[in-house]
Amino acid sequence: MDRTYFTWPDRRLRYVCAGCGACCKGHGIGFDVAGGELVQLVARRPAIAAYLRRRGDTITAFNPRDRCWFLSTDGQCDIETTDGRAAKPASCRLFPFNRVFRIGSYTVVDYNSAICPLEIGAVDEAGISHAAIAAEIAAIADPAVVGTALPAHDAEAEGAALVATERAACAILHEAAARGDLRLGWSAMADATAFDDERAVADAAMRAIAHHPWHPPSTPTLVNALWLTPSLRFGELYGPRQYARRADMAPVLARMWLAWLGFAHAAESLSGRAFGLPELTTMWTELAPILHVIARWQDAPAFKPGQVELASDDPLVRALAQKFVDNRTRGPDGRATLAAIVEATLPDDPVVRVTTLKLAESVIRAGFAR
Numbered sequence: 001m002d003r004t005y006f007t008w009p010d011r012r013l014r015y016v017c018a019g020c021g022a023c024c025k026g027h028g029i030g031f032d033v034a035g036g037e038l039v040q041l042v043a044r045r046p047a048i049a050a051y052l053r054r055r056g057d058t059i060t061a062f063n064p065r066d067r068c069w070f071l072s073t074d075g076q077c078d079i080e081t082t083d084g085r086a087a088k089p090a091s092c093r094l095f096p097f098n099r100v101f102r103i104g105s106y107t108v109v110d111y112n113s114a115i116c117p118l119e120i121g122a123v124d125e126a127g128i129s130h131a132a133i134a135a136e137i138a139a140i141a142d143p144a145v146v147g148t149a150l151p152a153h154d155a156e157a158e159g160a161a162l163v164a165t166e167r168a169a170c171a172i173l174h175e176a177a178a179r180g181d182l183r184l185g186w187s188a189m190a191d192a193t194a195f196d197d198e199r200a201v202a203d204a205a206m207r208a209i210a211h212h213p214w215h216p217p218s219t220p221t222l223v224n225a226l227w228l229t230p231s232l233r234f235g236e237l238y239g240p241r242q243y244a245r246r247a248d249m250a251p252v253l254a255r256m257w258l259a260w261l262g263f264a265h266a267a268e269s270l271s272g273r274a275f276g277l278p279e280l281t282t283m284w285t286e287l288a289p290i291l292h293v294i295a296r297w298q299d300a301p302a303f304k305p306g307q308v309e310l311a312s313d314d315p316l317v318r319a320l321a322q323k324f325v326d327n328r329t330r331g332p333d334g335r336a337t338l339a340a341i342v343e344a345t346l347p348d349d350p351v352v353r354v355t356t357l358k359l360a361e362s363v364i365r366a367g368f369a370r
């Protein structure tokens with residue numbers, strides 16, 4: 001077990017499948033082909049063969065957009081109802097704990113916090129245990145389901161570092177969640193003594209971009225955010241956005257996290273309620289380009305020599321890009337910060353600033369590529 005890192009606390013995360021069918025819509029089905037699951041399914045339901053797809057060694061089945069072939073009108077999985085849970089495709093059996101990654105001899109198990117209404121509760125028998133998920137994973141043979149390889153130059157060394165670093169951060173974050181302690185949560189990821197200064201920067205950036213001050217969210221939202229943070233950290237470190245080299249991500253990630261909490265507070269003022277894991281996850285995804293801008297607010301972007309592909313024809317995005325080119329020709333001490341560039345380039349209108357900065361995500365990422 002010590003080579004496996006789970007991004008959630010043992011037996012505190014729970015869900016009662018509401019049969020909402022959200023996980024059975026439009027995602028296709030992943031089989032434990034190596035474990036013989038596909039052979040059994042095709043033998044029992046030959047019509048599925050026409051919808052199989054192969055990519056590399058992986059075989060999945062296409063689903064119609066609105067629902068899986070096997071999702072019955074009462075929200076039940078027909079395979080499970082008819083043939084038993086063991087016959088259900090492996091990726092469905094694991095869901096929502098079906099994000100299983102390998103790096104060297106280490107395993108990271110993460111969960112889908114956006115779709116399924118997971119909740120945090122006291123440690124008891126209703127909580128999902130790491131041991132139960134580990135046993136489920138061990139029963140699945142196909143690496144396409146439980147063996148997604150994380151990118152690494154030296155997988156064994158990077159796996160050891162990932163598990164040690166994230167497990168340590170996770171322990172402090174969970175302690176912070178249990179106490180509802182924002183500062184302790186920050187200290188899991190960054191220098192504790194920098195907290196007040198970083199909060200002041202996040203406040204200035206939020207006011208400049210969105211005309212909204214930074215405030216911490218309510219305690220229920222904060223507690224949910226703290227429990228969720230290890231999963232979001234892992235997603236940002238190894239996911240597709242890659243705002244910085246992994247080795248340089250720690251301070252960026254901590255500042256993004258702080259900004260996210262400020263926007264969670266702002267969203268509470270819109271909705272008048274606290275937020276759970278799915279809403280906090282989707283907020284992070286939607287706001288990621290803005291969180292990144294706030295994390296870089298006091299840094300100076302500059303394009304490296306060579307052509308930069310602009311994903312947008314928007315004149316304001318091009319104006320930002322030109323400032324990054326201008327910065328290249330200045331010495332490191334003479335470069336304008338992202339804060340100064342935004343203030344000088346974008347009208348002081350939150351609609352313009354937020355939408356332009358989202359459009360400019362790839363430009364801003366390139367401005368900090370080192």
Ligand code: SF4
Binds near residue numbers: 016017018019095117
């Ligand atoms: S999303 Fe979660 S609650 Fe909804 S059907 Fe799937 S497992 Fe059940």
Ligand code: SF4
Binds near residue numbers: 024077080089
């Ligand atoms: S096989 Fe069953 S659990 Fe899997 S997506 Fe289809 S209906 Fe849902």
